[in-house]
Amino acid sequence: xxxxxxxxxxxxxxxxxxxxxxxxxxxxxxxxxxxxxxxxxxxxxxxxxxxxxxxxxxxxxxxxxxxxxxxxxxxxxxxxxxxxxxxxxxxxxxxxxxxxxxxxxxxxxxxxxxxxxxxxxxxxxxxxxxxxxxxxxxxxxxxxxxxxxxxxxxxxxxxxxxxxxxxxxxxxxxxxxxxxxxxxxxxxxxxxxxxxxxxxxxxxxxxxxxxxxxxxxxxxxxxxxxxxxxxxxxxxxxxxxxxxxxxxxxxxxxxxxxxxxxxxxxxxxxxxxxxxxxxxxxxxxxxxxxxxxxxxxxxxxxxxxxxxxxxxxxxxxxxxxxxxxxxxxxxxxxxxxxxxx
Numbered sequence: 549x550x551x552x553x554x555x556x557x558x559x560x561x562x563x564x565x566x567x568x569x570x571x572x573x574x575x576x577x578x579x580x581x582x583x584x585x586x587x588x589x590x591x592x593x594x595x596x597x598x599x600x601x602x603x604x605x606x607x608x609x610x611x612x613x614x615x616x617x618x619x620x621x622x623x624x625x626x627x628x629x630x631x632x633x634x635x636x637x638x639x640x641x642x643x644x645x646x647x648x649x650x651x652x653x654x655x656x657x658x659x660x661x662x663x664x665x666x667x668x669x670x671x672x673x674x675x676x677x678x679x680x681x682x683x684x685x686x687x688x689x690x691x692x693x694x695x696x697x698x699x700x701x702x703x704x705x706x707x708x709x710x711x712x713x714x715x716x717x718x719x720x721x722x723x724x725x726x727x728x729x730x731x732x733x734x735x736x737x738x739x740x741x742x743x744x745x746x747x748x749x750x751x752x753x754x755x756x757x758x759x760x761x762x763x764x765x766x767x768x769x770x771x772x773x774x775x776x777x778x779x780x781x782x783x784x785x786x787x788x789x790x791x792x793x794x795x796x797x798x799x800x801x802x803x804x805x806x807x808x809x810x811x812x813x814x815x816x817x818x819x820x821x822x823x824x825x826x827x828x829x830x831x832x833x834x835x836x837x838x839x840x841x842x843x844x845x846x847x848x849x850x851x852x853x854x855x856x857x858x859x860x861x862x863x864x865x866x867x868x869x870x871x872x873x874x875x876x877x878x879x880x881x882x883x884x885x886x887x888x889x
Contacts (some may be wrong), residue, residue: 552667552889554868555607559595562865563607569670576621576676578634578669582689584613585744585875587805589658593872599848609662612636613692614686617667618676625673631683633677634664635693635835649699649829655802656829665868667889672772676834680843686884687853691838692830694852697727698841699803699834700775700827701734708799711772712738716793718786719777720744720753720763722855722882723803727777728756729851733841741771743789748830749880752854762789772793779804785812796820800816857881863888 549568554562571577589610591597595604610864618626626632636657639648648654657663669696679688696741715738717728722743732740732755740756743765750759760766762785773792779787783806790800791813800822817824857878860871875883 549668551670553609553662554865554889555609555667557607560593560869560872562868563706564865565607568609569668572622573670574622574672575670576623576626576673577619578616578632578671578676579619580614580616580634580664580666580669580887581631582615582685583611583664583885583887584690585611585691585872586613586690586693588612588878589663590875591807591871592602592658598659603848605659608658609656609665611663611665612656613656613690614664615688615691616639616664616887617677619672621643621666623673626678627677629680631681631685631688632669632837633679633688633835634669635675635677635832636663636692637829637831638675638833639662645677658826667840674832677832677839677866678840684697684849684853684858685712685851686859686886688842689884690852690882691835693722694726694730695830695834695838696803696827697723697730697737698838699830700727700803701730701825702837703825704775704799704801705734705810707823708773709797714739714771715742716771716774716790717742717756718790719779720749721777721880723779724747724775724777725753725855726852727775727803728753729848730841731775733845733848743786755851762786765793769793771798773799773801775801777801777803779806781806788813789822791816791822794822797822799823799825800839801825801827837838855881859884859886861888862887 549569549571553565557563619628655661668842741758742753744750774790871885
């Protein structure tokens with residue numbers, strides 16, 4: 549069976565490829581319906597990754613956040629027409645101590661193999677999680693990044709001590725919004741405080757207890773734990789501020805992605821006995837927990853819907869490029885492609 553794949557061949561240029569897709573194996577065939585553009589996709593599209601990395605990765609189909617309808621599942625796990633979220637992490641082995649998303653051997657869509665920018669996606673049924681039929685599809689499209697926050701909170705729950713009176717979140721972007729939202733649902737008795745740099749963005753965090761601009765933090769403020777969701781050039785300042793304000797024997801979750809090494813104040817980490825851990829990506833269990841929270845707390849979808857910046861109808865390769873250009877010029881939120889190809 550022929551399948552159309554839309555690959556980025558160089559920054560800002562997509563090309564179409566037609567390839568065979570195996571319908572006689574054990575994999576399911578999913579027709580994408582809604583795809584979400586991630587910052588990682590944009591680093592490839594804009595060419596801000598290292599030139600050696602781009603030369604190694606491209607050409608490649610982008611997008612690792614997406615949902616679709618099952619066209620065919622030879623295992624019978626899913627029925628044709630069922631709505632599913634696709635898990636982009638593809639492990640090739642199991643380990644008793646290392647999660648699937650940290651195994652160096654694991655593949656990842658739109659990073660080490662083609663992503664979901666395809667007419668049809670051939671994928672293991674084990675990499676699919678059923679969604680509620682009535683869910684808002686534009687919002688469900690970025691379940692992957694939501695699952696990353698859920699994964700980080702799950703790890704935090706195992707690592708951090710039990711005093712969680714005040715939890716700080718640095719970052720007023722998408723990741724900070726999602727992480728603070730799920731922290732509030734996971735720890736309703738904790739005070740969730742968000743720190744950012746843009747008042748208009750912070751005004752959207754209506755579900756948290758307090759918000760502050762990073763240059764207007766009250767004297768004497770302190771917290772039990774913190775999540776860094778800034779990344780990029782802002783990471784050094786955010787991490788330094790967190791270390792300065794956090795209590796001894798606290799835990800800091802590092803979630804923001806930076807292209808370059810970030811200096812860290814190890815002296816204060818040692819003096820305060822701080823635990824610092826990183827999180828990246830997620831696995832099937834995190835997707836399952838995320839979808840379960842969608843079902844248990846349907847208002848979460850409404851909150852997440854507030855960060856949908858643009859929904860773009862996509863029927864041609866030009867439409868794909870236009871959607872990415874829209875993302876390149878946005879200041880906040882998620883750009884969704886309603887996939888009509």
